[in-house]
Amino acid sequence: GEDVEQSLFLSVREGDSSVINCTYTDSSSTYLYWYKQEPGAGLQLLTYIFSNMDMKQDQRLTVLLNKKDKHLSLRIADTQTGDSAIYFCAESNAGGYNKLIFGAGTRLAVHP
Amino acid sequence: SAVISQKPSRDICQRGTSLTIQCQVDSQVTMMFWYRQQPGQSLTLIATANQGSEATYESGFVIDKFPISRPNLTFSTLTVSNMSPEDSSIYLCSVEAEAGGIQQFFGPGTRLTVL
Numbered sequence: 409g410e411d412v413e414q415s416l417f418l419s420v421r422e423g424d425s426s427v428i429n430c431t432y433t434d435s436s437s438t439y440l441y442w443y444k445q446e447p448g449a450g451l452q453l454l455t456y457i458f459s460n461m462d463m464k465q466d467q468r469l470t471v472l473l474n475k476k477d478k479h480l481s482l483r484i485a486d487t488q489t490g491d492s493a494i495y496f497c498a499e500s501n502a503g504g505y506n507k508l509i510f511g512a513g514t515r516l517a518v519h520p
Numbered sequence: 521s522a523v524i525s526q527k528p529s530r531d532i533c534q535r536g537t538s539l540t541i542q543c544q545v546d547s548q549v550t551m552m553f554w555y556r557q558q559p560g561q562s563l564t565l566i567a568t569a570n571q572g573s574e575a576t577y578e579s580g581f582v583i584d585k586f587p588i589s590r591p592n593l594t595f596s597t598l599t600v601s602n603m604s605p606e607d608s609s610i611y612l613c614s615v616e617a618e619a620g621g622i623q624q625f626f627g628p629g630t631r632l633t634v635l
Contacts, residue, residue, distance in 0.1 A: 438622075439622050441624075443626075449628065449629075450612060450626045450627055450628040450629045451563075451612065451614075451626040452626075453521070453623060453624070453625060453626075456622065456623065458622075496562065496563070500622075500624075507553075507565055507568075507578075508563070508565065508614075508624060510562040510563045510564075511562060512561065512562045513562055
């Protein structure tokens with residue numbers, strides 16, 4: 409069945425780059441997403457990538473997709489304390505409807 | 521992006537009672553979804569709320585436990601029926617910003633605690 413896996417925790421120093429990794433099993437995934445959830449808040453869509461792309465950059469965010477290995481990563485440049493949150497990777501197969509399959513989330517802690 | 525609100529934002533309920541959660545969007549959307557996020561866990565899709573027809577439920581979720589209404593293209597409700605402590609979760613609605621679109625936006629969630 410469909411499965412999305414992420415490491416649970418990442419700690420980085422303020423100003424460094426953060427790399428959050430995700431693997432998925434569904435080879436028919438069409439779109440892959442990164443969401444951010446701050447404490448007590450809902451989910452914020454950060455970025456997404458179509459499966460025929462291998463990279464997407466949006467300001468401090470860089471998404472890399474290795475479709476052969478079914479590996480997705482999110483790089484946050486110049487990480488700030490405001491980036492501390494849980495980051496969820498999700499995949500969808502936009503056939504009949506856009507059902508999202510989420511990973512367990514990676515908790516990013518940014519320290520001075 | 522669509523602006524989504526949910527009511528209530530949080531509630532504490534007694535076992536055996538029911539709670540109806542409302543989701544309001546500031547624009548007409550074709551697809552609305554309901555997710556559950558159990559404590560410390562990821563999100564799981566409960567059902568797709570279909571306008572003018574019965575909701576489509578995912579495996580493990582049934583209409584008797586989670587009845588859903590979708591009277592129009594901007595509003596939906598999810599009822600959590602006959603609650604038990606295992607229903608304590610955050611319930612989130614989400615929408616696709618445009619028909620056939622690929623961006624899915626989430627509401628702020630409703631934090632439910634069942635005693």
